Amino acid sequence: MGLTTAACLAHLGHRVVCADLDEARVAALRRGEIPIVEAGLAEIVASTLANGTLTFEVGAAKAAADADVVFLCVPTPQGPDGGADLRYIEGAAAEIAAALRPGALVVNKSTVPVGSTRAVEDVLHRPDVAVVSNPEFLREGTAVTDFLNPDRVVIGADDHAAGERLADVYAPLRSAVLITDPASAETIKYAANGFLAMKISFVNAIAAMCEAVGANVDDVVEGIGSDERIGRSFLKPGPGWGGSCFPKDSKALVKIAADYGYDFTMMKGVIDVNEEQRRRMVGKVRTALGFGPGGGLRGALVAVLGLTFKAGTDDLRDSPSLTMVRSLLASGAKVRAFDPTVGLGAEGTKNASLDGIELAADAIAAARGGRVLVIATEWPEFAKLDLDEVAAVMADDAVIVDARNLLDPAAVRAAGLRYDGVGRP
Ligand code: UGA
Numbered sequence: 001m002g003l004t005t006a007a008c009l010a011h012l013g014h015r016v017v018c019a020d021l022d023e024a025r026v027a028a029l030r031r032g033e034i035p036i037v038e039a040g041l042a043e044i045v046a047s048t049l050a051n052g053t054l055t056f057e058v059g060a061a062k063a064a065a066d067a068d069v070v071f072l073c074v075p076t077p078q079g080p081d082g083g084a085d086l087r088y089i090e091g092a093a094a095e096i097a098a099a100l101r102p103g104a105l106v107v108n109k110s111t112v113p114v115g116s117t118r119a120v121e122d123v124l125h126r127p128d129v130a131v132v133s134n135p136e137f138l139r140e141g142t143a144v145t146d147f148l149n150p151d152r153v154v155i156g157a158d159d160h161a162a163g164e165r166l167a168d169v170y171a172p173l174r175s176a177v178l179i180t181d182p183a184s185a186e187t188i189k190y191a192a193n194g195f196l197a198m199k200i201s202f203v204n205a206i207a208a209m210c211e212a213v214g215a216n217v218d219d220v221v222e223g224i225g226s227d228e229r230i231g232r233s234f235l236k237p238g239p240g241w242g243g244s245c246f247p248k249d250s251k252a253l254v255k256i257a258a259d260y261g262y263d264f265t266m267m268k269g270v271i272d273v274n275e276e277q278r279r280r281m282v283g284k285v286r287t288a289l290g291f292g293p294g295g296g297l298r299g300a301l302v303a304v305l306g307l308t309f310k311a312g313t314d315d316l317r318d319s320p321s322l323t324m325v326r327s328l329l330a331s332g333a334k335v336r337a338f339d340p341t342v343g344l345g346a347e348g349t350k351n352a353s354l355d356g357i358e359l360a361a362d363a364i365a366a367a368r369g370g371r372v373l374v375i376a377t378e379w380p381e382f383a384k385l386d387l388d389e390v391a392a393v394m395a396d397d398a399v400i401v402d403a404r405n406l407l408d409p410a411a412v413r414a415a416g417l418r419y420d421g422v423g424r425p
Helices: 002-011 023-030 041-050 060-064 087-096 116-124 143-148 160-169 182-213 217-225 246-259 265-289 320-330 363-367 387-393 409-414
Strands: 016-020 054-058 069-072 105-108 130-133 153-156 177-180 301-305 334-338 372-375 399-402 418-420
Touching (some): 002 054, 002 069, 002 143, 016 023, 016 060, 023 054, 041 054, 041 143, 054 060, 060 087, 069 087, 069 160, 087 105, 087 116, 116 182, 130 160, 130 182, 153 160, 153 182, 160 177, 182 217, 182 265, 265 320, 265 399, 265 418, 301 320, 301 363, 320 334, 363 387, 387 409, 399 409
Parallel strands (some): 069 105, 105 130, 153 177, 301 334, 301 372, 372 399, 399 418
Antiparallel strands (some): 130 153
């Protein structure tokens, strides 16, 4: 989020200094090396580095010293009680406090509990500096496009003039801008992520129902999605939502509500359905292998295509694929996996979340000898698999568990494989 924001603001014509604590990372960024998979980001960093609008710096204080506007884009991981851990944002605020020039504008883009804008003001202790909230709505994988084409820019400011100053920074985007108070802006961020997670949990629950009654979720989504009041987006059934945002933000929303005396049972249900959906995917693999719920899987070989939490990113954080893999490994299954962004070398093996997984060089190598092949991430290349080749290398009577409804069931069956999707008859 920080790097995308920095590069895109430079692209809009601002002079941007992007800071990080990690010296090696800053050195790599100065060479134009991007540490993550994110479409279009390398190009925009290269062009803004080349024209001098983007530079990198070690340490926040140095970067903030001459700035008119300072964006805080640090992580707010989940704390032990389900709430957001504010230590990085408070640390960053403390680091820049003395360096800020009079009249500077501090913008918090990190996802923080309601009331945190005030907490940043308290840490800064600089009455001459305005602090505003500016939640971010970009998605991993499409971050650059999302940044440059926002549906809206939300700004939370006690001082309307400070809000207008930030709106000016975004003026080249010609986006709708909502200036509100900080508590409302902070609530908008959680409400947006909570609502999107709710849509996905809803469709996953409907998919479970479709399986029970023999309906087809593809048609059900088409039927409800064409109602403009419902819309088609974020209604793709899958293995459950994951990543670095929905899981932590949905729990934080429940926690914030509880802290203020509201029992947000609906959001708890959204989270429960998501956990149930992840378990349902494991159940599908067990059924495909001929085992009932619980008990060991005794060395059964399961092939898994896709490890990231969604396509278009190399992010493994809270990936439904890894939840499923860990459950299968714990039951004694062998897992061989392929993901286009997970390397076979040091990069793959150094990541503890991949422990116990045999990494394959490609999809066919992963499938070889397997009794079940799971499509866990919707990488477009998996939709183009040569299904005859897959059937030829897999064990007899093999099953494809398509946790992303990526494949055409008829084509899978025509290749001599069995098929089990999500909510498809
Ligand atoms: C999400 C929000 O979409 C962004 O607007 C927000 O800025 C971001 O969190 C954040 O708070 O920083 P992101 O986590 O990158 O973005 O990814 P999404 O595209 O929202 O996907 C989240 C999860 O939902 C993934 O596991 C994805 O596979 C799943 N999903 C998404 C579905 O299962 N079905 C869908 O129809 C859409």
